[in-house]
Amino acid sequence: MPSLRKASSYSKRKSRPYTRKSKNKSKSYIKVSPHNKIVKYNLGNQAGYNAGKFKFSVKLIADESAQVRDNAIESGRLILNKTLEKKIPKQFYFIIKLFPHQILRNNKTAAGAGADRLSSGMKHSFGVIEGRAARVKKGKEIFVVYTETEQGARIARDTMKMVKPKIPCKNKIVLEKKTDKK
Numbered sequence: 001m002p003s004l005r006k007a008s009s010y011s012k013r014k015s016r017p018y019t020r021k022s023k024n025k026s027k028s029y030i031k032v033s034p035h036n037k038i039v040k041y042n043l044g045n046q047a048g049y050n051a052g053k054f055k056f057s058v059k060l061i062a063d064e065s066a067q068v069r070d071n072a073i074e075s076g077r078l079i080l081n082k083t084l085e086k087k088i089p090k091q092f093y094f095i096i097k098l099f100p101h102q103i104l105r106n107n108k109t110a111a112g113a114g115a116d117r118l119s120s121g122m123k124h125s126f127g128v129i130e131g132r133a134a135r136v137k138k139g140k141e142i143f144v145v146y147t148e149t150e151q152g153a154r155i156a157r158d159t160m161k162m163v164k165p166k167i168p169c170k171n172k173i174v175l176e177k178k179t180d181k182k
Contacts, residue, residue, distance in 0.1 A: 055149075058147070
């Protein structure tokens with residue numbers, strides 16, 4: 001079974017997504033877009049969020065620009081949602097602020113005896129579509145959890161600490177309290 005490539009396999013220096021240009025117009029486009037692995041982007045008590053019940057917010061913010069694969073976002077979502085549902089049910093609202101638009105490609109090459117018949121090197125190097133990723137800029141919010149109580153905010157912060165290693169860039173957790181302005 002093929003495994004996922006490390007996040008460091010993909011360049012982080014380009015400022016825009018790679019676009020293929022070909023003399024033959026039909027070869028200039030991506031034929032298929034892989035399915036998105038993120039199931040839901042908004043979870044929890046949306047009615048409470050709309051009513052303004054939540055006074056605390058806990059945010060996971062990127063400290064550097066990077067690409068985050070959709071499976072890393074989904075694994076973070078699973079941990080946050082399961083833990084918060086177990087510990088503070090119906091007292092939180094959780095939003096994923098990223099969407100993986102960037103399509104990742106892999107130009108597979110073979111090495112060893114007889115490999116010259118299996119791969120064409122960089123002659124046809126557009127690559128096979130392998131997954132999706134989201135571009136994250138420094139200071140961008142990745143996950144945001146809103147809670148009613150300070151205890152719920154502490155639980156959300158501790159859960160975010162479990163998610164931090166799953167995101168392949170430096171990040172920080174920020175806890176904020178909403179102030180009423182009259």
